[in-house]
Amino acid sequence: MIPAQFDYMAPTSVEDALAALAEHGDDAKIIAGGQSLLPVLRMRLNAPEMIIDLGRIESLRGIRDDGDAIVIGAMTPHAVVGSDPLVAEHAALISKAVEHLADAQIRHRGTFGGALAHADPAGDLGAPALALGAEFVIQGSGGTRTVAADDFFVDLFETAIGDDEILTEVRVPKHTGWGAHYEKFVRVAHQWPIVAVAATVRADGGTIAEARVGLTNMGSTPLRARATEAALAGQPATEDGVRAAAEQAAEGTNPPSDLNGEADYRRHLARVLTRRAVVAAAGG
Amino acid sequence: MTATQERPSDEVEREIGRDRRRKEDQRLITGRTRWTDNITLPGMLHLAMVRSPFAHATITSIDTSAAKQATNVVAVLTGADFGEELGVCINAWPITPDQVTPNHSPMPSDRVAFAGEIVAVVVARSAAEARDAAELVDVEYDELPAALDLKDAAADTVLAHPDLGTNKSALWVFDSGEAGTGGAVEDAISKARGDGIVIEREYRQQRLIPAFMEPRSVVVDPTGEQYVMYSATQIPHILRFALAATTGVPESKIRVIAPDVGGGFGGKLQVTPEEWIAWAVGRRLGKPVKYTETRSESLVSGHHGRDQWQKLTLAAEKDGTVTGLKVELLADLGAYVAIVGGGVPVLGAFMFNSIYKFPAYHFAVQTVLTNKTWTDAYRGAGRPEATYAIERLMDELAAEVGVDPLEVREKNWIKHEEFPFTTVAGLEYDSGNYEAATARAKEMLGYDELRAEQAARRASGDRVQLGIGTSTFTEMCGLAPSRVLGSLDYGAGGWEHASVRMLATGKVEVVTGASAHGQGHETAFSQIVADRLGVAFEDVEILHGDTQVAPKGLDTYGSRSLVVGGEALVKAADKVIEKAKPIAAHLLEASADDLEFAGGRFSVRGTDQGMAIGEVALATFAAHNLPDGVEPSLDSEATYDPVNFNFPHGTHLCAMEVDTETGELTMRKYVCCDDIGNIINPLIVSGQVHGGLVQGIAQALWEEAVYDDAGTLVSGSFVDYLLPTAADTISFEIDHTTSPSLTNTLGTKGVGEAGTIASTPAVVNAVVDALRPMGVTDIQMPCTPERVWKAIQGAGSGGATEGAAMPHFESGGEMGNQEQPGTSSTEGAGA
Numbered sequence A: 001m002i003p004a005q006f007d008y009m010a011p012t013s014v015e016d017a018l019a020a021l022a023e024h025g026d027d028a029k030i031i032a033g034g035q036s037l038l039p040v041l042r043m044r045l046n047a048p049e050m051i052i053d054l055g056r057i058e059s060l061r062g063i064r065d066d067g068d069a070i071v072i073g074a075m076t077p078h079a080v081v082g083s084d085p086l087v088a089e090h091a092a093l094i095s096k097a098v099e100h101l102a103d104a105q106i107r108h109r110g111t112f113g114g115a116l117a118h119a120d121p122a123g124d125l126g127a128p129a130l131a132l133g134a135e136f137v138i139q140g141s142g143g144t145r146t147v148a149a150d151d152f153f154v155d156l157f158e159t160a161i162g163d164d165e166i167l168t169e170v171r172v173p174k175h176t177g178w179g180a181h182y183e184k185f186v187r188v189a190h191q192w193p194i195v196a197v198a199a200t201v202r203a204d205g206g207t208i209a210e211a212r213v214g215l216t217n218m219g220s221t222p223l224r225a226r227a228t229e230a231a232l233a234g235q236p237a238t239e240d241g242v243r244a245a246a247e248q249a250a251e252g253t254n255p256p257s258d259l260n261g262e263a264d265y266r267r268h269l270a271r272v273l274t275r276r277a278v279v280a281a282a283g284g
Numbered sequence B: 001m002t003a004t005q006e007r008p009s010d011e012v013e014r015e016i017g018r019d020r021r022r023k024e025d026q027r028l029i030t031g032r033t034r035w036t037d038n039i040t041l042p043g044m045l046h047l048a049m050v051r052s053p054f055a056h057a058t059i060t061s062i063d064t065s066a067a068k069q070a071t072n073v074v075a076v077l078t079g080a081d082f083g084e085e086l087g088v089c090i091n092a093w094p095i096t097p098d099q100v101t102p103n104h105s106p107m108p109s110d111r112v113a114f115a116g117e118i119v120a121v122v123v124a125r126s127a128a129e130a131r132d133a134a135e136l137v138d139v140e141y142d143e144l145p146a147a148l149d150l151k152d153a154a155a156d157t158v159l160a161h162p163d164l165g166t167n168k169s170a171l172w173v174f175d176s177g178e179a180g181t182g183g184a185v186e187d188a189i190s191k192a193r194g195d196g197i198v199i200e201r202e203y204r205q206q207r208l209i210p211a212f213m214e215p216r217s218v219v220v221d222p223t224g225e226q227y228v229m230y231s232a233t234q235i236p237h238i239l240r241f242a243l244a245a246t247t248g249v250p251e252s253k254i255r256v257i258a259p260d261v262g263g264g265f266g267g268k269l270q271v272t273p274e275e276w277i278a279w280a281v282g283r284r285l286g287k288p289v290k291y292t293e294t295r296s297e298s299l300v301s302g303h304h305g306r307d308q309w310q311k312l313t314l315a316a317e318k319d320g321t322v323t324g325l326k327v328e329l330l331a332d333l334g335a336y337v338a339i340v341g342g343g344v345p346v347l348g349a350f351m352f353n354s355i356y357k358f359p360a361y362h363f364a365v366q367t368v369l370t371n372k373t374w375t376d377a378y379r380g381a382g383r384p385e386a387t388y389a390i391e392r393l394m395d396e397l398a399a400e401v402g403v404d405p406l407e408v409r410e411k412n413w414i415k416h417e418e419f420p421f422t423t424v425a426g427l428e429y430d431s432g433n434y435e436a437a438t439a440r441a442k443e444m445l446g447y448d449e450l451r452a453e454q455a456a457r458r459a460s461g462d463r464v465q466l467g468i469g470t471s472t473f474t475e476m477c478g479l480a481p482s483r484v485l486g487s488l489d490y491g492a493g494g495w496e497h498a499s500v501r502m503l504a505t506g507k508v509e510v511v512t513g514a515s516a517h518g519q520g521h522e523t524a525f526s527q528i529v530a531d532r533l534g535v536a537f538e539d540v541e542i543l544h545g546d547t548q549v550a551p552k553g554l555d556t557y558g559s560r561s562l563v564v565g566g567e568a569l570v571k572a573a574d575k576v577i578e579k580a581k582p583i584a585a586h587l588l589e590a591s592a593d594d595l596e597f598a599g600g601r602f603s604v605r606g607t608d609q610g611m612a613i614g615e616v617a618l619a620t621f622a623a624h625n626l627p628d629g630v631e632p633s634l635d636s637e638a639t640y641d642p643v644n645f646n647f648p649h650g651t652h653l654c655a656m657e658v659d660t661e662t663g664e665l666t667m668r669k670y671v672c673c674d675d676i677g678n679i680i681n682p683l684i685v686s687g688q689v690h691g692g693l694v695q696g697i698a699q700a701l702w703e704e705a706v707y708d709d710a711g712t713l714v715s716g717s718f719v720d721y722l723l724p725t726a727a728d729t730i731s732f733e734i735d736h737t738t739s740p741s742l743t744n745t746l747g748t749k750g751v752g753e754a755g756t757i758a759s760t761p762a763v764v765n766a767v768v769d770a771l772r773p774m775g776v777t778d779i780q781m782p783c784t785p786e787r788v789w790k791a792i793q794g795a796g797s798g799g800a801t802e803g804a805a806m807p808h809f810e811s812g813g814e815m816g817n818q819e820q821p822g823t824s825s826t827e828g829a830g831a
């Protein structure tokens, strides 16, 4: 498949990239790992005239410890995030989710920021980011702002990032010592989830002290299962202890119906997978 | 000059039976080889197709002016620009004399009959420029109602081709009572309704898409005395014939080359609109042209497979002895009758009775036109459908009688001492041993242990239930005795041709009319010839796939290459030996009667005198000292027409775990013991079996072509058409019993399709077996977790697949002429 003709530039600083965005406006599109953008271009679903590659901007790459949070650069490839010890220690839920994201080739090209900016509700990173209360650092010509996860995901393929802005990094509050599990339900390997549940739990001697549960592909954005989270507090970290709370996981969701399942089946899956994810997270 | 490497005759190592690594793999796997798309000719132009987004519409106007102005565009052509010169796509198998066959123009100018049909072609200096300009062709359509659902179409509610007056193409019937091969099935059924068992079921064969690795590609070179077409096709010889027959160019002026071809699975057993358009454009412009499809184009316009509804009635006595089988099929042809087309279900007609001794049998298929992509052969072609139906029914019968599924099969199958056996469908099965294959498969699976585990899980109400699925398949392959094809009104014969040329250097050039596209012919055929002539494996070169090199042949499909083409090879090699003998005798100054040929050497009986066949070849080349009247050539050829099909069989067992809470399926174990007669190369056989199994399992679990109610293919990319990868399969355990075929001298049977034919019912039977105590008797394919879960909830066998794709790739900005997949409702799969 051949994309329509486009021009290409690879600035080496965020400022230059922003200037280019300002100059080309609607005709420009940012490329990170290209794992979502290139299929769009090749299927000619979109035909931007200018492609601005962030690949040469070193400051957008890497993971660092920043006190009560870890900070993940937008251009950090999935494979790096997945094998990073800081992430594993303080935001284990992200490590678990990346493990099952696409295949090895895509994990080496696709980026943490690109996936979140793309905002596919079936993407595997939104629910963990939401559950961990991540903050999104967005830079525009007017300066930098930070958007909370709850406000970042706006709709299907739509985030708080403006047309003339760039997502530079994501701050993930440390959840050191929290158990985590990402329960992804697929028909074949290397597929986007039909439904997935991201659960992270602070357990206290066999009792769930605090739990965060994010849902993938249960609506037009990643969602928090807030009723479940509330009901889990104080429950024993066992299958029976979790069961009733998990039954509320699909409340307020609006899942799609497609080739892989209808909405009612997805709601059922969300309840079952939530139970399994929380039990696994609490035990881990 | 070096003579053929001589093998010491006392330690002749036979090539046949050796695990030879495939000699063609290095270049095929690295891609540094002659794939059609790798071919670049001087001055070559590139084509891009403009395709209809509508399933059924009148073309009201085509404005090509903007496209013609685009950079480096040489021409933009429509059907109207060509007329007769374009030729037509042919149906080679009208299955009945009164078959309704719509005219199939490669590029219609008045009306499109499926989404993806070509309405214009852009010719430019590069593929990218052609693609860009294709976006500028402005086509206006008046949408017409589309015939989409197979059952609705069969009722003629909406017409796929209004001018034909009906969607019903052909009704083909076989009845054992009328044919004299058995009794009347209605009698058997009415008797069973009184005092026996009648099993009535309706099964769905979903639509599948042959997803070969290499997309279809064609290059046409009109610059020489012969027009040359390179094509990624399985059938260069048939293609050449069809071009000559429909475009008015003499066959002698046409050379077709199938260079290296990357898979086909039946999907490249076709003469395609793209080939015909490239041919016409090349001739019109007098320049070489190339067209290579995108994967999206492949999925919408390459022919699809299967797509049937199967209504089945099985009659039996109370003890499970079968007494009759009635099969009524509806088969979806899509928009046109493809080259084999309605013949695909007919290839299954003789196989529903399978290995069982049915005394009465009735088969009827109604082929139906719809406004969807055309359908044709897909690995197994007719036989997977038959095997699926009968093997599912045998499990149902076992459940009704209350015995183990293998027990009811054994009660009814042909015992090994009963071969040769003439079946109720009129075929003579030459050899087989179902008892032996089944015993071995049970042992490999650990059948009794798993049955015990299944009972324990049932008793404890385990969340994860275990099912064991059985498939004791047979199939007919080695297409085909020409007389049989003639009696079925097929447009060609089923012979195969080979020639063997002894070169002066002692090397051997073998030409075969079979046309490999990944099967490993070059390796397996070299092994056969090496043994036959006693030359080294490395000294044999196999040539194929070019009608100027291999002028005679009928190509590769239907598991025919080895059993038909291999036999032609043996006969040609034997003629070489016959021709060499008098020359060797002359040179050895002995009588031909005193010569024996073994291990590549003629030797004079009772002496140590002898000479290698390579030495004879050199002497023949020099021709200095030949007997009087003997021509200076050892080269020989043979055309072999098989006397019968052959009948591989086997027992496949699948153990499947079912998570009853989610419907998720986890394959635990898959074993099979196949009887494919003598084996030339066990490594190649393993590859064929493993790949075949995955393809059959994929029908059971994953693959389905789904249309929305506007007739748009929703599963139009590999995001939504689920092809498995190695990550989705387990390690299979395979083994063989050997009952050599009696219909060819090598004793071989086909293996190319066996795994695909056998595995689908084994898998679905396993799923149903796990859930039978919950009242589940059917789950429609593919057995998605949702369908399994719904069946457990008592909501039936599954039913329709939602006609909407997962939208992972946002469309933003200005859109191209690509239509977005629809987002509504369903194709009538079970609705």
Ligand SMILES: Cc1cc2nc3c(=O)[nH]c(=O)nc-3n(C[C@H](O)[C@H](O)[C@H](O)COP(=O)(O)OP(=O)(O)OC[C@H]3O[C@@H](n4cnc5c(N)ncnc54)[C@H](O)[C@@H]3O)c2cc1C
Pocket (backbone or CB within 6 Å): A029, A030, A031, A032, A033, A034, A035, A036, A037, A038, A039, A054, A074, A075, A100, A101, A102, A103, A106, A109, A110, A111, A112, A113, A114, A115, A116, A117, A118, A120, A122, A123, A124, A125, A161, A165, A166, A167, A168, A190, A191, A192, A193
């Ligand atoms: C076959 C396949 C399977 C996949 N399976 C999965 C899966 O199972 N789970 C999953 O989660 N994902 C999956 N993906 C998607 C994958 O995770 C992509 O890497 C990801 O969606 C996009 O990341 P990218 O870096 O490639 O972004 P790109 O494709 O380069 O960009 C995506 C979009 O984000 C915008 N963008 C990128 N970076 C920024 C930025 N810093 N600031 C502002 N905008 C930006 C781009 O303009 C574009 O619109 C799959 C992809 C493919 C092709």
